[in-house]
Each structure stands twice: as C-alpha cells, then as structure tokens.
Amino acid sequence: MTMSNPGGRRRPPTIHDVAREAGVSRGTVSRVLNGGHYVSPAAQEAVNAAIRKTGYVVNRHARSLITGRSDSVGFLLTEPQERFFEDPNFNVLLRGCTQALAAHDIPLLLMLAGTEDERRRITRYITAGHVDGVLLVSSHSGDPVAEELREAGVPLVACGKPIGLGSKVSYVAADDRDGARDMVRHLVALGRRRIGVVTGPLDTPGGVERLAGYREVLAEAGIAVDDRLVVSGDYSRASGEAGAERLLAQAPDMDAVFVASDLMAQGVLAALHRAGRRVPEDIAVGGFDDSPAATAATPALTTIRQPWDRISNEMVRVLLAEIGGEDPSAVILPTELVRRDST
Amino acid sequence: MTMSNPGGRRRPPTIHDVAREAGVSRGTVSRVLNGGHYVSPAAQEAVNAAIRKTGYVVNRHARSLITGRSDSVGFLLTEPQERFFEDPNFNVLLRGCTQALAAHDIPLLLMLAGTEDERRRITRYITAGHVDGVLLVSSHSGDPVAEELREAGVPLVACGKPIGLGSKVSYVAADDRDGARDMVRHLVALGRRRIGVVTGPLDTPGGVERLAGYREVLAEAGIAVDDRLVVSGDYSRASGEAGAERLLAQAPDMDAVFVASDLMAQGVLAALHRAGRRVPEDIAVGGFDDSPAATAATPALTTIRQPWDRISNEMVRVLLAEIGGEDPSAVILPTELVRRDST
DNA sequence: TTCTCTACTGTGAACGCTCACAGACCAGGA
DNA sequence: TCCTGGTCTGTGAGCGTTCACAGTAGAGAA
Numbered sequence: 001m002t003m004s005n006p007g008g009r010r011r012p013p014t015i016h017d018v019a020r021e022a023g024v025s026r027g028t029v030s031r032v033l034n035g036g037h038y039v040s041p042a043a044q045e046a047v048n049a050a051i052r053k054t055g056y057v058v059n060r061h062a063r064s065l066i067t068g069r070s071d072s073v074g075f076l077l078t079e080p081q082e083r084f085f086e087d088p089n090f091n092v093l094l095r096g097c098t099q100a101l102a103a104h105d106i107p108l109l110l111m112l113a114g115t116e117d118e119r120r121r122i123t124r125y126i127t128a129g130h131v132d133g134v135l136l137v138s139s140h141s142g143d144p145v146a147e148e149l150r151e152a153g154v155p156l157v158a159c160g161k162p163i164g165l166g167s168k169v170s171y172v173a174a175d176d177r178d179g180a181r182d183m184v185r186h187l188v189a190l191g192r193r194r195i196g197v198v199t200g201p202l203d204t205p206g207g208v209e210r211l212a213g214y215r216e217v218l219a220e221a222g223i224a225v226d227d228r229l230v231v232s233g234d235y236s237r238a239s240g241e242a243g244a245e246r247l248l249a250q251a252p253d254m255d256a257v258f259v260a261s262d263l264m265a266q267g268v269l270a271a272l273h274r275a276g277r278r279v280p281e282d283i284a285v286g287g288f289d290d291s292p293a294a295t296a297a298t299p300a301l302t303t304i305r306q307p308w309d310r311i312s313n314e315m316v317r318v319l320l321a322e323i324g325g326e327d328p329s330a331v332i333l334p335t336e337l338v339r340r341d342s343t
Numbered sequence: 344m345t346m347s348n349p350g351g352r353r354r355p356p357t358i359h360d361v362a363r364e365a366g367v368s369r370g371t372v373s374r375v376l377n378g379g380h381y382v383s384p385a386a387q388e389a390v391n392a393a394i395r396k397t398g399y400v401v402n403r404h405a406r407s408l409i410t411g412r413s414d415s416v417g418f419l420l421t422e423p424q425e426r427f428f429e430d431p432n433f434n435v436l437l438r439g440c441t442q443a444l445a446a447h448d449i450p451l452l453l454m455l456a457g458t459e460d461e462r463r464r465i466t467r468y469i470t471a472g473h474v475d476g477v478l479l480v481s482s483h484s485g486d487p488v489a490e491e492l493r494e495a496g497v498p499l500v501a502c503g504k505p506i507g508l509g510s511k512v513s514y515v516a517a518d519d520r521d522g523a524r525d526m527v528r529h530l531v532a533l534g535r536r537r538i539g540v541v542t543g544p545l546d547t548p549g550g551v552e553r554l555a556g557y558r559e560v561l562a563e564a565g566i567a568v569d570d571r572l573v574v575s576g577d578y579s580r581a582s583g584e585a586g587a588e589r590l591l592a593q594a595p596d597m598d599a600v601f602v603a604s605d606l607m608a609q610g611v612l613a614a615l616h617r618a619g620r621r622v623p624e625d626i627a628v629g630g631f632d633d634s635p636a637a638t639a640a641t642p643a644l645t646t647i648r649q650p651w652d653r654i655s656n657e658m659v660r661v662l663l664a665e666i667g668g669e670d671p672s673a674v675i676l677p678t679e680l681v682r683r684d685s686t
Numbered sequence: 687t688t689c690t691c692t693a694c695t696g697t698g699a700a701c702g703c704t705c706a707c708a709g710a711c712c713a714g715g716a
Numbered sequence: 717t718c719c720t721g722g723t724c725t726g727t728g729a730g731c732g733t734t735c736a737c738a739g740t741a742g743a744g745a746a
Contacts (some may be wrong), residue, residue: 012471014702025726030704038724057471061413062702064404066731075453091434098455105451105464112416112441120375121448128355129401130450237639266639296580296609298616357732368696373734382693405732408701 013054017277022050033058037302071106073319074131076122078113078138078145086206089291089308091139091160096312097135104320108135119145133319135159155322157315161205161330170328172314176206179304179335180213183258183286186302186337188221192256192284196229198243198268200260206249207232210260210288229254233264240267248275255283262294265301269342284343307333356397365393376401414449414661417474419465421456421481421488428490432634432651433480436502439655440478451478462488467587470495476666478502478658498665500658504548504673513671515657519549522647522678523556526601529645529680531564531632535599535627539572539612541586543603550575553603553631566625572597576607583610591618599686605630606635608644612685627686642684 019029024043032047039047050056065072075097084215098108109131113119123145126134133155136146149156150169151171158171177276186196197214200207211230218225228250233239244267247254259265268280277283279299287294290305314331322328362372367386374382375390380392393399407413418440441451452474456462466488469477477496479489492499493512501514530538540557543550554573556612561568571593576582583602587610590597602608608630620626622642630637633648657674665671 015704023738026703027705027726028724031725032601033492033503034704043724059408059471059702061404061407062731063704064731065402065408065702065733066704068731070404072452094453095455097451099457102461102464107454107468109415109450110437110453111450112438112445114442118445122443124400126451137697146398159529263445270641298613358734359732368698369733370735371694374695377734384692386695402732405701406734408703408732409734411701 006272008125010149012059013056014059015056018047018050018056021054022046032273045050067321068129069132070130072109072131073101073106073323074111074126074134075110076111076113076126076134076136076138076142076145078119078136089289089306092308093137093312096309097316100307100313100316104316106320113145123148126154133157133323135315135319136162138162152308155319156328157319157322159311159315163203163205165207168328170318170322170330172311172318172331172333173205173309173333174306175332176209176335177213177216179288179306180210180258180260181217182335182337183288183302183304185219185221186212186339186343187256187258187284187286188217188223189343190256190284193223194226194251194253194255195223196247196251196257197231198240198247198257198259198264199230199232200264201234202232206260210258214258226251233260233267235261235264237263237267240264240269242267244268244271245275248272248277256286257283258286258288260288262289262291262301262303264341265303266293266297268300269297269299280343286343290338294338294340302340302343303338305336305338307335353400356399357379357402358399360397361390361393361399364397365389389414390499398562402636412475413473413474415452415474416444416449416666417452417454417469417477419454419456419469419477419479419481419488421479421486432632432649435651436480436655440651440659443656443659447659456488466491469497476500476662477478478662479505481505495574499671500655500662500665502658506546506548506551511671513661513673515549515661515664515674515676516676517649517654517678518683519552519678520556520559522631522649522680523553523601523603524560525680526631526645526647527560528564529600529682529686530599530627530629531560533599533627533686536566537569537572537594537596537598538566539590539594539597539600540574541590541600541602541607542573542575543607544577545575553601557601569594576603576610578604578607580606580610583607584614585610585612587611588618591615591620599629600626601629601631603631603645605632605634605640605644608646608685609636609640612640612644614626623686624683629686633681637681637683640685645683645686646681648679648681650678 012150014028015029019026023046023326026296028043029047031037032044036044040041060071073096101108111122113122126149134149136156136158138146146162156169158169160169160173184195199211202208215225229247231243233243247257257268259268265285268285272279272283279285287301287303290303294301294303310333318329319333358369358372362369367390371382371386372390374380375387379387391392403414418437444451449638454465456465477492478561479499479501481489489505499512503516504514505512527538540554542554545551558568572590574586574589576586590600600611602611608628611628615626622628630646632642633646637644637646653676661672661674
C-alpha cells in the first residue's frame with residue numbers, strides 16, 4: 001500500500017474529482033448532491049458510484065460560503081450553568097436534540113453563556129450567521145440574549161415559555177399547569193386536605209404555572225388556600241430541604257406536599273425523614289419531572305412525567321421549520337402522572 | 344431608525360466593507376485580524392475602529408475554505424449514551440471542555456455515536472476535515488471509531504487511558520490506581536479488615552486500575568485477598584445494588600466496601616440499608632468520583648475526588664497542542680480523598 | 687548619489703462549492 | 717416543416733477569506 005501523504009491527512013477529494021471520475025460536470029454532481037432533480041438516471045448512478053469510489057464528502061465550508069446557511073444550529077444555555085448541568089432533565093434534552101438534529105445531518109454547537117463576556121461573544125458569533133438557528137435553554141425572564149437574537153431575526157426556539165419576550169418567539173413546553181392539576185387532584189383523591197406546595201422560582205413559567213394548577217384544584221375541591229402551606233424554592237435539592245422545614249414549622253398538620261421538581265422533592269424527603277414523618281403514611285409527597293432523581297429517592301417518588309424526548313424532538317422540528325421560513329409557533333405537550341411509593 | 348432589511352437578517356459586513364471604511368486594503372485588514380504583524384500602528388488603529396463601527400465578524404466559512412482548518416473541535420461520545428448522560432461526571436467534563444475551548448474562541452460540536460450508522464456518519468464527517476480535532480469520551484476498549492480516527496491522522500485526545508489503542512494516542516486521566524490505594528488505606532486505617540470491592544467494568548482502565556490499587560494495599564497491609572469480597576459492576580446504580588447483595592451473601596462478615604463509583608455506591612447504600620446494616624458503624628463505604636451523587640447520598644459518601652475541572656482543561660490543552668503539530672502526550676492527574684460520613 | 691534592507695501595503699489568485707444561465711436534445715402539436 | 721416546452725447538461729461567475737507576490741517608501745550604509 002502506497003501512501004501519498006504518510007502520517008498526515010490526505011487532501012480530500014473535491015466535487016471536481018468526483019465529476020472527472022463520473023465523466024460529468026461539476027454542475028451535475030452538485031445537482032445529485034442536492035436532491036437529484038433534473039439528473040438522468042445514468043448520470044445519477046455514475047455520480048453515486050464516483051462518490052463511493054473517491055470517498056467524497058461535501059465541504060460544508062465551501063457550501064456555506066455560497067448558500068449563506070451554515071447547516072448547523074446552536075444549543076444555548078444562558079442559565080448559571082451549575083444548575084442546569086446538575087439537572088438530569090437537561091441531559092435528556094441535550095441528548096434528544098443532538099439525536100434529532102443528527103437525523104437531519106446537522107451538527108449541534110454547544111454554547112454556554114454564563115458570564116457577561118461570554119454572552120457578548122456568543123451573541124456576536126450567532127448574529128454573524130455561524131449557526132442557522134438556536135435552541136434556547138433558559139427559563140428565567142429578562143434574558144438579554146434571547147431578546148437580542150430575536151431582534152436580529154435569528155430563528156429561535158425556547159424550551160419552556162419565555163416570560164420576558166413577546167409572543168413572537170417559538171417555544172416548546174410541557175403543560176405545567178395541567179401536570180400540577182393532575183398531581184394535586186391525585187393527592188386530593190387520596191383524601192389529603194392539608195396539602196403544601198414547594199414552588200419553583202416565581203419568575204419562571206414552571207414556577208408560576210405549577211402553582212396556578214395547585215390553586216385551581218384546591219379551589220375546585222373546595223379547600224381553602226392557606227398561605228402557610230405555600231413556599232418557594234429554586235429547583236435545587238437544598239431549597240427543597242429548606243422549604244420542607246419551613247412548611248413543617250408553619251403547618252405541622254400538613255398531610256401532603258406537592259413539590260415542583262424531583263430534585264427539590266429529594267430534599268423534602270430528607271427533611272421529612274429527619275423530622276420523623278413517614279412517607280407516604282403521614283405525609284404524601286408528589287414531585288415533578290420524572291427525572292432519575294425520582295426513582296433514586298426513597299421512597300420512590302410519585303411524580304409528573306415531562307415528555308422530554310418529545311420536547312427535544314419538537315424543539316428541533318419547530319426550529320428547522322422556522323429556519324425554512326415558517327412563522328414562529330408554540331407547542332404544548334401533555335404530561336403524565338407516574339405513581340410510585342411516595343403517595 | 345431605518346431598516347434596510349426589515350424583519351430579516353442583514354447582510355453582514357465583509358472584510359471589504361471594513362477595508363473601505365478604514366481606507367486600507369483587504370490584505371491589511373486580514374493582517375490585523377491575524378495577529379497584526381507588518382501593520383503600521385496607524386493602520387492598525389484605523390482597522391480596529393472600522394471593525395467596531397461596522398460590527399464586522401470574520402466569516403469562518405470563507406476562512407476555513409482557504410486555510411483548511413475549521414477552528415472547531417468535536418466532543419465525541421461513543422458509549423451507549425444513557426450511561427454517560429446519567430453520569431454526573433460527564434456533565435462536568437462537557438462543561439469544562441466547552442468553557443476551556445470558548446476561551447480560545449473555538450466552538451464545540453457535540454457528537455453522539457450510539458448506533459453503527461451514526462458511527463459511520465460521524466467518522467466520515469470528522470475525517471472530511473469538518474473539525475480540527477476530537478475530544479474522545481469512551482472508556483471501553485476496542486472502540487473502532489478511535490482506531491479509524493487515529494489512522495486518519497485526526498488529532499485526538501481521550502479521557503482516560505484507551506485500552507485498545509497503541510501508545511500513539513493522547514489521553515488525560517486521573518490516577519485511578521493511586522486513588523484506589525488512598526481509599527483502601529483509609530479503610531484499613533479505620534481498622535477494617537474484611538474489605539469488599541465493587542469494581543467497574545474490567546475492560547475499562549478505571550475498572551482494572553482501581554481493582555489493582557485495592558489489591559496492592561491489601562497486600563501491603565498483609566490482608567489476604569478473598570475472592571468472595573470482589574464483585575464487578577458497570578458503574579450504574581443498579582449494578583451497585585446488585586453487587587452489594589452479592590457481597591453480603593458471599594461474605595456476611597464484610598466490614599467495609601470500596602465502590603468504584605459514587606453512583607454504584609448509592610446502590611450499595613440502598614442495599615445495605617435494606618439489609619439492616621448501619622453505615623458506617625457496621626460497614627464503612629467508600630466511593631469514587633466525588634460526583635453530586637456523593638453528597639446526595641445518605642449518609643454523605645466518603646469518596647475519591649477526580650479533578651474533572653483539571654481533566655477537561657488538560658484535554659483541551661493537549662488537543663490544541665496536537666492540532667498545532669506537537670506529538671501525542673499522556674497526562675495523569677492526582678486524586679484526593681474526601682472524607683464524609685460513610686466511613 | 688545609489689544601493690540595500692526592512693517595514694509596510696495592495697493585488698490577483700486561489701479555496702470548493704452553488705447558482706444562474708445558456709445551450710442541447712427530444713417529444714408532441716400546429 | 718417549424719415551433720414550443722420539457723428534461724438534462726456544461727460553463728462562468730462569485731461567495732469572503734488568506735496567501736504569495738510584487739511593489740513602495742524611508743532609513744541607513746557604501
């Protein structure tokens with residue numbers, strides 16, 4: 001075996017090499033590459049054979065240079081990163097998006113905008129057209145990146161309803177309110193009446209909506225809302241622990257608690273255990289997310305399953321549609337109650 | 344405010360626009376962009392001002408087309424993905440690499456090669472020169488992707504020592520054996536003599552080395568190795584649980600157990616709890632990784648901290664060096680014993 | 687003065703691809 | 717017969733950048 005370029009990387013074949021090999025012109029090869037319209041079957045076949053023989057792979061830089069598209073999308077994280085990387089849902093989302101994009105042969109660029117500097121750098125990078133669109137993961141309101149990108153006309157799909165922005169940005173979200181309703185109805189159906197809640201941050205849609213669902217069900221069940229039964233957390237385990245302690249102090253007769261995330265619910269379980277309350281006998285605990293934390297908890301957590309696999313698929317679908325010229329759209333996906341041992 | 348292109352994305356300024364604005368030629372702008380050698384201070388200043396004024400950002404596609412470099416690197420995951428995404432260390436690694444690369448203004452492309460199809464597609468993509476180098480996360484041996492990439496001459500840095508490949512591939516790893524030694528010495532120092540071990544998969548360096556460290560310390564302490572005290576897991580929580588049950592059945596007098604990952608250790612704790620053994624009174628448990636699972640466990644886990652932040656930094660450093668033409672190199676980083684409540 | 691050397695600058699020519707266009711060919715209808 | 721319209725093909729131009737090269741100007745040496 002002879003090596004024309006030992007130890008290094010060979011000069012890859014170009015569209016020209018393929019054309020010569022197939023005995024056709026560059027134009028014909030290009031047409032085959034882009035859908036094969038207006039190409040005779042004979043030419044089609046010759047080109048495909050030549051591509052296989054030469055091992056040709058299209059040079060995306062050259063293509064992007066002329067088309068103006070980059071055929072890649074960004075996955076942008078604007079939260080303080082620890083929180084998201086700590087969140088098991090994030091993994092599922094990232095994996096799902098990567099796979100859904102891979103099916104379209106589109107690479108995913110991971111971008112973290114933690115500090116102000118990074119934020120600026122990334123905004124420039126994106127608005128310069130280095131990605132065709134952005135999958136945005138940032139639930140907090142008032143995110144300047146999202147606003148800037150929207151103004152620059154960059155196709156954008158958020159995960160969860162962005163509070164700060166107008167209605168002109170696409171998003172995909174689980175039906176938080178309905179999920180919360182399901183869980184609280186479940187607790188009510190178990191005969192519980194002193195139902196506490198540990199909400200998420202109230203500047204996030206998840207925080208607001210899940211609390212709203214809780215209130216609605218109490219109202220429809222004719223149970224008065226007691227402010228001592230409502231505390232807020234920040235989705236972290238520690239905040240769940242602190243929240244449960246506050247609830248126990250304010251309302252010792254609590255017989256159930258709806259926690260707006262599984263991670264917080266883990267903290268709640270720890271606090272209840274420490275306080276000597278049995279779960280679910282004394283206090284039933286319902287989580288939200290159906291993350292790995294739910295099954296890891298003792299007892300295993302009854303929770304609301306968010307359809308993360310579908311969410312990531314929908315985010316990609318909506319983004320590609322928007323890149324293709326369609327108008328922004330919102331997708332709300334249903335949740336599901338998963339009953340385990342904590343209720 | 345007038346909008347030349349309302350609603351859409353403006354045509355971004357080119358190097359030509361900058362040159363005109365600054366009253367110099369394309370060449371001079373290009374020189375400023377690439378380090379500023381052989382450029383007069385006056386021209387330098389004029390160009391920088393023009394860049395600020397026009398909001399110019401270099402078109403990486405055009406640059407890549409001519410330089411042959413892509414100025415991006417791939418982060419390649421060849422494991423069955425669930426496992427890695429379940430692994431908290433993976434997050435830290437991914438985050439660390441993204442940040443370390445961002446400091447060099449290099450985007451990270453996330454690539455998952457789960458199925459055979461994906462593997463082929465990604466190999467083609469990479470060898471076609473769409474990334475300058477690859478950060479490889481795959482601890483199992485016999486990985487065909489790594490071998491193919493190495494043969495194609497693609498700069499490559501593995502996380503953990505790749506078992507299958509020759510010595511010609513760079514890697515960065517924690518000192519597994521030394522970490523295991525520290526933990527087992529710690530258990531011995533506590534007076535434990537019937538020390539079990541739940542290893543990782545024995546086709547991974549982590550599996551092999553941590554077991555070797557365990558054996559070394561027992562030997563140096565004059566404790567005979569008892570095969571009934573050695574079981575293997577696959578780093579998953581469930582396998583830890585199963586492993587602990589097997590250990591309890593085979594060696595009921597066990598008074599300590601070294602578990603090769605925190606996630607497995609969580610499973611071990613659950614099994615011990617179910618069996619009515621108190622930790623650490625009856626059985627001391629030592630983990631490995633110092634992942635979030637360690638602090639989340641009850642009791643909080645004594646473990647070996649892997650320096651993931653340093654690992655990701657080193658991986659990026661070594662990869663960039665290799666892209667720059669340096670020879671492959673291996674980096675081994677020290678671990679640290681973190682004492683908590685389980686020992 | 688003239689020659690050399692260095693610092694600096696501008697100008698084609700690529701890089702590999704797509705796109706618009708023009709032309710060739712063949713069928714069917716007038 | 718000629719024309720029309722569809723299918724198919726090749727060609728030149730150009731995307732925005734870097735690179736090699738040629739050239740200019742000024743300082744210092746001969």
